[in-house]
Amino acid sequence: MSDLKRGLSEAVAAAFAAAGLPAELGRVTPSDRPDLADFQCNGALPAAKVAKRDPREIAAEVVANLTGDPRLASVEAAGLGFINMRVSDAALSARAAEIAADPRLGAQTVETARKVMIDYGGPNVAKPMHVGHLRSSIIGESLKRIYRFRGDTVLGDAHFGDWGYQMGLLIGAVTDEDAQVAKAVEDLNAKGAVSDADEAAAFALFDEKVSLADLDRLYPLAAARGKSEPDYRDRARKLTAELQARRAGYFLLWRHFAKVTKVALERDFHALGVDFDLWKGESDVDELIKPMVEDLEAKGLLVEDQGARIVHVAGPNETKKKKLPDGSVVVVPSPDPLLVVSSEGSAMYGTTDLATILDRKQTFGPDHVLYAVDQRQADHFEIVFRAAYLAGYAEKGSLEHVGFGTMNGTDGKPFKTREGGVLKLNDMIVMTRDKARERLHEAGLGAELDPDTFEDTAHKVAVAALKFADLQNFRGTSYVFDLDRFSSFEGKTGPYLLYQAVRVKSVLRKAQAEGAAPGPIVVAEPAERDLVLLLDAYDQALIDAYDKKAPNFVAEHAYKLAQAFSKFYAACPILSAEPAVKASRLALAETTLRQLEQALDLLGIAATDRM
Numbered sequence: 001m002s003d004l005k006r007g008l009s010e011a012v013a014a015a016f017a018a019a020g021l022p023a024e025l026g027r028v029t030p031s032d033r034p035d036l037a038d039f040q041c042n043g044a045l046p047a048a049k050v051a052k053r054d055p056r057e058i059a060a061e062v063v064a065n066l067t068g069d070p071r072l073a074s075v076e077a078a079g080l081g082f083i084n085m086r087v088s089d090a091a092l093s094a095r096a097a098e099i100a101a102d103p104r105l106g107a108q109t110v111e112t113a114r115k116v117m118i119d120y121g122g123p124n125v126a127k128p129m130h131v132g133h134l135r136s137s138i139i140g141e142s143l144k145r146i147y148r149f150r151g152d153t154v155l156g157d158a159h160f161g162d163w164g165y166q167m168g169l170l171i172g173a174v175t176d177e178d179a180q181v182a183k184a185v186e187d188l189n190a191k192g193a194v195s196d197a198d199e200a201a202a203f204a205l206f207d208e209k210v211s212l213a214d215l216d217r218l219y220p221l222a223a224a225r226g227k228s229e230p231d232y233r234d235r236a237r238k239l240t241a242e243l244q245a246r247r248a249g250y251f252l253l254w255r256h257f258a259k260v261t262k263v264a265l266e267r268d269f270h271a272l273g274v275d276f277d278l279w280k281g282e283s284d285v286d287e288l289i290k291p292m293v294e295d296l297e298a299k300g301l302l303v304e305d306q307g308a309r310i311v312h313v314a315g316p317n318e319t320k321k322k323k324l325p326d327g328s329v330v331v332v333p334s335p336d337p338l339l340v341v342s343s344e345g346s347a348m349y350g351t352t353d354l355a356t357i358l359d360r361k362q363t364f365g366p367d368h369v370l371y372a373v374d375q376r377q378a379d380h381f382e383i384v385f386r387a388a389y390l391a392g393y394a395e396k397g398s399l400e401h402v403g404f405g406t407m408n409g410t411d412g413k414p415f416k417t418r419e420g421g422v423l424k425l426n427d428m429i430v431m432t433r434d435k436a437r438e439r440l441h442e443a444g445l446g447a448e449l450d451p452d453t454f455e456d457t458a459h460k461v462a463v464a465a466l467k468f469a470d471l472q473n474f475r476g477t478s479y480v481f482d483l484d485r486f487s488s489f490e491g492k493t494g495p496y497l498l499y500q501a502v503r504v505k506s507v508l509r510k511a512q513a514e515g516a517a518p519g520p521i522v523v524a525e526p527a528e529r530d531l532v533l534l535l536d537a538y539d540q541a542l543i544d545a546y547d548k549k550a551p552n553f554v555a556e557h558a559y560k561l562a563q564a565f566s567k568f569y570a571a572c573p574i575l576s577a578e579p580a581v582k583a584s585r586l587a588l589a590e591t592t593l594r595q596l597e598q599a600l601d602l603l604g605i606a607a608t609d610r611m
């Protein structure tokens with residue numbers, strides 16, 4: 001079973017071949033001029049070049065070969081050699097019936113299923129998630145669903161940031177601030193072996209003294225000092241190295257950080273409808289690092305550089321100019337080398353990423369790995385991927401950074417709170433839910449829904465508002481956070497889509513109450529034709545989203561489908577139509593609802609029942 005475009009492409013390709021022309025030129029696309037045609041083929045123009053003939057004459061010949069195809073109500077040559085096609089009502093009715101009978105609503109699966117790993121979310125232990133992690137979570141979750149739906153075996157991994165330099169920064173900041181905690185940590189370090197009682201006592205102290213709010217407050221200060229004070233940075237690196245060597249006190253303090261963070265992270269992810277198959281962190285590959293460093297050494301890839309150990313990843317002719325602090329300019333390799341072991345002996349962000357590639361290869365063996373991470377980390381991934389290919393840890397081209405732009409404030413810069421800080425993800429969810437409640441009250445639903453349903457609906461509206469606002473843009477594009485617009489029930493918004501789905505549900509409920517049931521689909525009216533053409537375009541939207549790693553194609557489809565339903569509903573009465581027409585329209589409405597809800601689900605958006 002294939003969509004109309006593919007079916008027609010085969011027929012047009014055969015018509016090209018029958019005219020002695022390359023069959024692959026018979027590719028059909030949806031028409032740019034829906035007022036003139038449903039589908040078009042522009043292949044006569046390149047064919048004319050190949051055959052040194054007049055494109056109009058070729059178009060006429062292909063049209064003659066196609067005439068009589070029962071799927072086509074009309075086929076015409078136009079302009080310089082375009083071939084315009086209108087599909088017959090009968091063909092549309094048959095395709096609609098196929099889609100209605102299909103649990104996948106007309107969407108095909110990939111020819112060869114692959115094993116795909118998606119690295120997304122990327123929260124950090126000891127720091128609450130902020131809006132920067134929002135996009136990764138939203139895009140990654142949608143890609144995971146789309147890839148899985150198309151038939152791949154997919155694992156989503158949160159890839160916790162829990163083992164790098166930031167841990168050293170935090171250990172330093174927390175022990176600087178609280179002498180009692182510092183003493184407990186030092187005592188444990190000195191002891192080496194830690195008994196259960198020591199451990200329990202230490203955790204009790206940490207629970208009392210070090211909250212997530214403390215970590216949240218201390219981290220930005222420590223990070224800033226690390227940037228401006230070389231001594232502070234070196235100490236943090238040393239602490240990181242000691243943690244990685246599992247010095248007892250640091251290790252227990254770090255476990256406390258992980259514990260308090262995880263509670264908040266789970267709450268935020270759950271609220272967003274995001275869940276991971278693997279909840280692994282950088283620390284989980286710690287054991288792989290030592291043998292990996294030895295392996296890189298054995299392969300001759302590891303180079304000493306001012307006490308650190310690095311891997312050069314730039315080719316001989318790849319250089320860039322770099323300005324030194326004294327103002328002079330030097331030519332250096334580009335991309336930068338991968339810093340594997342710092343001069344203090346700690347593994348870096350890129351080191352854990354490289355070891356994670358090995359871990360994934362050993363445990364899952366993915367054909368492809370997608371990293372849904374901020375575009376600003378593009379250089380980091382370029383360096384890590386090159387190192388992985390050089391070391392033979394991944395097949396060339398199998399690692400892909402799926403970058404995205406930022407969510408900005410009205411000033412065009414990455415979104416900040418009124419106080420100028422980053423907005424925490426949880427605060428954003430709370431804020432959006434408040435807005436959704438307001439909207440639902442405006443729509444008069446405060447009185448209509450029982451309190452639980454009202455809250456559940458408000459939450460779903462909020463998530464739909466945030467996710468659709470993000471996913472409707474191509475991921476590379478930055479967008480402006482505008483809660484008023486995102487949460488409106490009108491326009492290109494998540495709530496609008498939920499609302500359209502609710503309208504369909506309400507029609508179906510009324511029909512059921514009257515005892516009317518869906519029946520055979522007979523397409524006749526222009527609005528019915530348009531609706532079926534859209535239902536038919538679902539598969540292509542999924543293919544585009546999959547190939548380009550871009551959920552906005554599915555978002556766009558869902559929006560157009562909702563609009564087409566709205567026009568159909570306005571132009572074609574359902575409940576008042578005579579029985580056969582009513583049954584057909586009910587079937588169309590029901591199929592639209594199923595496809596719309598499925599598309600929303602692939603975006604990670606849950607439908608509501610009333611709005």
Ligand code: ARG
Nearest residue numbers: 119122123124159161353373
């Ligand atoms: N934890 C990182 C951050 O907050 C994102 C992790 C992305 N994934 C990865 N494999 N490096 O920036």
